[in-house]
Amino acid sequence: MSLKSKVTGLILAGGRGTRMGRVDKGLQPFRGATLAAHVLARLSPQVATVAINANRNLPQYQALAGESPVLPDYLDGFAGPLAGLQIGLQFCPTELLLTAPCDSPFFPTDLTERLHDAMLAQDADMAMAVTMEHDPEQPEAAPYRQSHPVFALLKASVLPQLDAYLDTGARRMEGFFNTLKVAEVLFEDSAAFSNINTLEELHHHERRAPAAPVASGPGPRDGDPPPMPVADAQRLICERIAPVDAIETLPLLAALDRVLAADIISPINVPAYDNSAMDGYALRGADLPTDGAIKFNVIGIAYAGHPFTQALQANECVRIMTGAPIPPGCDTVLPQELADAIEGDNVTIAANTIRAGANLRRAGEDLKAGGIAIATGKLLRPADLGLVASLGIGQVSVKRKLKVAFFSTGDELRSLGDKLDEGCVYDSNRYTLFGMLTRLGCEVIDMGVVKDDSQALEAALREAASKADAIITSGGVSEGAADYTRDIMASIGDVAFWKLAMRPGRPLAFGRVQSGEDSAWLFGLPGNPVAVMVSFYMFARPALLRMMGAESKLQTVQARAVEAIRKRPGRTEYQRGILSTGSDGAPQVRLTGAQGSGILSSMSEANCIVVLHHDQANVAAGQTVDVLLFDGLI
Numbered sequence: 021m022s023l024k025s026k027v028t029g030l031i032l033a034g035g036r037g038t039r040m041g042r043v044d045k046g047l048q049p050f051r052g053a054t055l056a057a058h059v060l061a062r063l064s065p066q067v068a069t070v071a072i073n074a075n076r077n078l079p080q081y082q083a084l085a086g087e088s089p090v091l092p093d094y095l096d097g098f099a100g101p102l103a104g105l106q107i108g109l110q111f112c113p114t115e116l117l118l119t120a121p122c123d124s125p126f127f128p129t130d131l132t133e134r135l136h137d138a139m140l141a142q143d144a145d146m147a148m149a150v151t152m153e154h155d156p157e158q159p160e161a162a163p164y165r166q167s168h169p170v171f172a173l174l175k176a177s178v179l180p181q182l183d184a185y186l187d188t189g190a191r192r193m194e195g196f197f198n199t200l201k202v203a204e205v206l207f208e209d210s211a212a213f214s215n216i217n218t219l220e221e222l223h224h225h226e227r228r229a230p231a232a233p234v235a236s237g238p239g240p241r242d243g244d245p246p247p248m249p250v251a252d253a254q255r256l257i258c259e260r261i262a263p264v265d266a267i268e269t270l271p272l273l274a275a276l277d278r279v280l281a282a283d284i285i286s287p288i289n290v291p292a293y294d295n296s297a298m299d300g301y302a303l304r305g306a307d308l309p310t311d312g313a314i315k316f317n318v319i320g321i322a323y324a325g326h327p328f329t330q331a332l333q334a335n336e337c338v339r340i341m342t343g344a345p346i347p348p349g350c351d352t353v354l355p356q357e358l359a360d361a362i363e364g365d366n367v368t369i370a371a372n373t374i375r376a377g378a379n380l381r382r383a384g385e386d387l388k389a390g391g392i393a394i395a396t397g398k399l400l401r402p403a404d405l406g407l408v409a410s411l412g413i414g415q416v417s418v419k420r421k422l423k424v425a426f427f428s429t430g431d432e433l434r435s436l437g438d439k440l441d442e443g444c445v446y447d448s449n450r451y452t453l454f455g456m457l458t459r460l461g462c463e464v465i466d467m468g469v470v471k472d473d474s475q476a477l478e479a480a481l482r483e484a485a486s487k488a489d490a491i492i493t494s495g496g497v498s499e500g501a502a503d504y505t506r507d508i509m510a511s512i513g514d515v516a517f518w519k520l521a522m523r524p525g526r527p528l529a530f531g532r533v534q535s536g537e538d539s540a541w542l543f544g545l546p547g548n549p550v551a552v553m554v555s556f557y558m559f560a561r562p563a564l565l566r567m568m569g570a571e572s573k574l575q576t577v578q579a580r581a582v583e584a585i586r587k588r589p590g591r592t593e594y595q596r597g598i599l600s601t602g603s604d605g606a607p608q609v610r611l612t613g614a615q616g617s618g619i620l621s622s623m624s625e626a627n628c629i630v631v632l633h634h635d636q637a638n639v640a641a642g643q644t645v646d647v648l649l650f651d652g653l654i
């Protein structure tokens with residue numbers, strides 16, 4: 021039996037993340053994935069199966085764990101790693117359990133093997149990693165021994181001892197380990213066990229990252245992490261964001277473009293009764309001639325709103341208008357223009373003019389009483405208002421509008437009405453952001469321009485976090501000497517800075533900003549005017565829609581490229597295009613000329629974005645490309 025098949029791995033992710041501002045450490049974005057995902061990638065090859073101990077954000081951990089279990093503590097109140105160990109041992113289907121904390125993504129790939137060797141050699145109950153450390157304050161002093169109790173291999177059979185220890189109220193790992201026979205294993209590489217406690221440490225590691233074990237994409241340049249593929253960033257954002265659950269009830273007309281918060285159940289059949297689809301004559305289908313022609317006697321008139329209620333006899337018919345209820349016994353309507361002859365009260369109908377059952381609209385054929393007419397999450401469009409009205413419903417429950425604060429950053433920015441000093445530009449991003457957010461149905465909070473000044477930025481972010489569900493900023497997220505935004509963002513929240521494998525829109529900041537009790541999601545978009553729009557559409561838009569509880573799928577259409585398009589594989593490119601109909605009637609697209617990410621006119625001229633996918637290479641003229649239409653997007 022292999023060693024691996026005897027070991028269950030347990031990721032300890034149940035802590036409070038106190039030193040990280042109480043964020044869920046394991047879910048922090050790190051080198052294209054989450055910290056816990058990195059730990060999982062290290063652990064999986066060393067064990068038969070993995071479980072995750074977590075006490076918050078269980079769905080996100082479950083998404084990571086897949087088929088494997090996510091185990092909350094059995095003990096209440098974030099009782100520490102021993103509580104995680106307890107539930108892990110309770111679950112453990114194998115002879116041995118190996119623990120690893122969610123904030124240490126660099127541990128050795130032979131951890132299980134080395135701990136196991138020592139455990140056997142010393143006939144121990146558990147084995148634990150130890151390193152020799154130097155005190156940075158006293159570099160001359162002798163190194164000291166540092167144990168790493170969260171990296172431990174234990175016999176599953178120690179569970180009763182752990183239960184007894186926890187029953188005494190004690191919670192310290194070292195205390196429990198003193199009750200066991202422990203083998204210590206000295207590892208040379210102390211950095212392998214370094215854990216990431218604070219957001220500063222996280223960003224420090226993020227910036228000097230070696231190749232990420234779970235991220236894909238082109239290799240690192242100058243020690244930088246590889247740019248993250250667009251799809252990975254979208255997934256990471258989506259995994260972290262949950263819908264805002266506040267709802268309100270609105271009169272139907274005020275609900276246009278809002279997100280439905282409860283299914284609309286049809287209280288009635290629509291239509292409520294069988295009725296005529298034509299102006300003509302209602303009759304019994306059985307009376308229709310099979311050959312020749314038959315004369316029907318008109319015995320009355322049915323109008324919409326004025327039914328004819330008398331039952332018909334053989335070869336009788338009723339003059340009927342569109343929408344009028346079908347008289348009793350009738351099942352067919354002859355459109356009047358199909359009559360062979362109409363003379364006074366007589367209508368002659370020839371054989372094979374219509375079939376029995378024709379031209380009727382059946383009760384409930386649109387909506388059945390008791391059925392779901394519109395499902396929760398639907399963005400209410402004009403057709404939906406009509407549908408709700410057709411059910412006689414005058415008020416609907418919708419999600420409250422999402423509050424989104426936004427501002428531009430940069431000393432060079434001037435607001436409209438200001439003099440354009442040398443080296444300055446007018447702030448255009450706030451206008452595009454206003455437009456995009458308003459179109460998305462958000463309540464916008466325009467916070468103007470904020471200078472490249474750390475105090476002003478911090479104050480603006482705090483104010484925004486206190487007022488809004490989400491914050492959108494532009495500028496200052498790249499590597500420039502005046503790009504203060506990234507440091508302030510990182511210092512007052514758990515904000516990660518990503519370099520994305522896309523163009524435009526390479527830099528992006530995403531995370532949560534905290535101000536006292538209040539917090540908000542932050543999207544720090546790049547400053548370049550085209551980049552800000554593209555990043556908004558690709559990342560902020562789906563995230564905001566998710567917060568609103570709405571669907572965000574965008575439909576692409578295919579079009580023939582009129583000219584060749586240069587494209588480098590390994591990044592997603594969003595080029596501005598004009599979609600039209602070719603001489604053969606098929607859709608075709610051409611680019612709007614210069615594609616620089618400062619050229620906003622390319623966006624204004626365009627009616628679509630040409631999406632060139634991550635792995636796609638140069639496109640030859642005549643080849644088909646995917647196109648995202650601006651209609652529906654903006």
Ligand SMILES: Nc1nc2c(c(=O)[nH]1)N[C@H]1C(S)=C(S)[C@@H](COP(=O)(O)OP(=O)(O)OC[C@H]3O[C@@H](n4cnc5c(N)ncnc54)[C@H](O)[C@@H]3O)O[C@H]1N2
Pocket residue numbers: 428429430432433445446447448449450494495496497498499500503524525526527545546547548549551617
């Ligand atoms: N060494 C590197 N430099 C840059 C990189 C990089 O990876 N390494 N990335 C480039 C890319 S791509 C972009 S996009 C920009 C992003 O820069 P920032 O987000 O830091 O934005 P700023 O430096 O503040 O501004 C960039 C550019 O955009 C103009 N801008 C900014 N805000 C507005 C506004 N509200 N209205 C109109 N124009 C605005 C600003 O004046 C600059 O020209 O970084 C590249 N550099």
Ligand code: MOO
Pocket residue numbers: 522523524525526527546548550551617618
């Ligand atoms: O993202 Mo920057 O993409 O060139 O403008």
Ligand SMILES: [Mg+2]
Pocket residue numbers: 495496497498499500503547
């Ligand atoms: Mg910059």
